[in-house]
Amino acid sequence: MYRPTPTPRTAPTPARVRRAGRRFGARVATLAPGFALCAAVAGLALAVTLVLPTLSALLTAIGVGVVVRNTVRLPAILEPGIAFAAKPLLRLGIVLLGLQLVVGDILALGPGMVVVVIAIVVGGITATLLIGRWLGIGATQRLLIACGFSICGAAAVAAVDGVVDADEEEVVTAVALVVIFGTLMIPLVPFVAGLIGLSPVEAGLWAGGSVHEVAQVVAIGGTLGGAALGVAVVVKLARVLMLAPVMAVIGLQRRRALAKAGADAAGSRGGKLPPLVPLFVVGFVVMVAIRSLGVVPPEVVAGAGIAQTVLLAAAMFALGTGVRFSMFRRVGAKPFVLAGASTLVVAGIALGGVMLVA
Numbered sequence: 001m002y003r004p005t006p007t008p009r010t011a012p013t014p015a016r017v018r019r020a021g022r023r024f025g026a027r028v029a030t031l032a033p034g035f036a037l038c039a040a041v042a043g044l045a046l047a048v049t050l051v052l053p054t055l056s057a058l059l060t061a062i063g064v065g066v067v068v069r070n071t072v073r074l075p076a077i078l079e080p081g082i083a084f085a086a087k088p089l090l091r092l093g094i095v096l097l098g099l100q101l102v103v104g105d106i107l108a109l110g111p112g113m114v115v116v117v118i119a120i121v122v123g124g125i126t127a128t129l130l131i132g133r134w135l136g137i138g139a140t141q142r143l144l145i146a147c148g149f150s151i152c153g154a155a156a157v158a159a160v161d162g163v164v165d166a167d168e169e170e171v172v173t174a175v176a177l178v179v180i181f182g183t184l185m186i187p188l189v190p191f192v193a194g195l196i197g198l199s200p201v202e203a204g205l206w207a208g209g210s211v212h213e214v215a216q217v218v219a220i221g222g223t224l225g226g227a228a229l230g231v232a233v234v235v236k237l238a239r240v241l242m243l244a245p246v247m248a249v250i251g252l253q254r255r256r257a258l259a260k261a262g263a264d265a266a267g268s269r270g271g272k273l274p275p276l277v278p279l280f281v282v283g284f285v286v287m288v289a290i291r292s293l294g295v296v297p298p299e300v301v302a303g304a305g306i307a308q309t310v311l312l313a314a315a316m317f318a319l320g321t322g323v324r325f326s327m328f329r330r331v332g333a334k335p336f337v338l339a340g341a342s343t344l345v346v347a348g349i350a351l352g353g354v355m356l357v358a
Contacts, residue, residue: 030081031080034079034080034083034085038085041313042314055219056218059183059219068320085314085315085317085318090158091158092280093312095280095287096305098283098285098288099287099304100308101240101241101288106238115353116209120239120346121239124349125150128342129143131345135334141170147159149346150342151240152213152240152243153178162247162281163277163278164254177335185220186211189220190220193206193224200224204230204232205235205354206350208232208235209239209351209353218232
């Protein structure tokens with residue numbers, strides 16, 4: 001007698017599909033209000049840059065976030081969407097950032113400047129970690145500040161968080177410090193460059209090597225002229241490219257430390273070791289490789305640049321809403337001291353390198 005083969009338990013059934021659809025719909029409904037707010041602020045920030053090109057959409061968005069958090073009581077319904085923007089959207093923006101990098105442009109800087117970039121990142125991270133230890137700042141906080149100030153600002157902070165799983169307050173503090181000190185450098189770098197007699201191109205190289213965020217480098221380069229802007233952005237993107245190897249080193253050290261400490265140390269991750277390199281950093285490297293092959297049409301690159309700016313602006317607003325002025329009283333002055341010292345170290349290494357090789 002024929003008997004039909006029973007349906008495997010893993011096979012999807014109409015009931016399961018309906019339940020999955022309802023869960024997805026509920027998730028979207030939960031995220032929608034906060035996500036819509038972040039998207040609206042990102043659009044507003046982009047509109048501001050059309051009227052005032054010298055302003056950065058990312059810095060505008062994070063500034064709006066800080067003001068909103070400290071002047072308005074945000075409804076709880078907004079929080080899930082804002083939290084989503086602060087991590088997944090930021091990481092997607094970092095992936096798309098890879099399409100703005102061409103390895104050939106970085107190599108065209110010459111071997112001397114490439115060595116300077118490596119020295120800036122390695123020296124900046126090492127010095128910041130040592131100074132932070134001397135100040136008595138926690139290991140995770142000083143690592144977030146070290147990478148944020150030495151590599152590429154909030155993107156590097158997010159990448160480190162993907163490896164070490166830092167506390168939210170530590171992440172927000174590092175991002176806030178990047179914004180504060182990087183913004184202060186926008187008028188200072190051109191002023192000091194003129195004071196010590198650097199040419200526009202040399203000033204652009206110094207800006208790209210010393211300033212924390214890509215947006216801040218663009219703002220400085222715009223005041224120095226077209227030639228300075230071009231080299232400033234390329235040097236800065238060379239520092240961004242260091243994100244992948246630095247994350248690999250941190251991930252390897254983290255895995256070794258947790259393995260040595262035993263399973264209890266990995267308990268916060270459900271017994272799993274942290275990734276050697278976060279998946280979104282892998283995506284970033286893949287995008288760099290694709291762009292460097294020359295197979296991406298210019299229209300796609302331009303569109304990806306706009307999408308990246310929108311995503312990062314939405315994420316910056318979300319991160320800005322995590323900055324409470326009371327938080328700075330709680331964390332104290334030490335992170336500010338470390339941020340100032342890190343800025344001086346990175347700027348000093350960059351200036352010395354530029355004067356040697358330019």
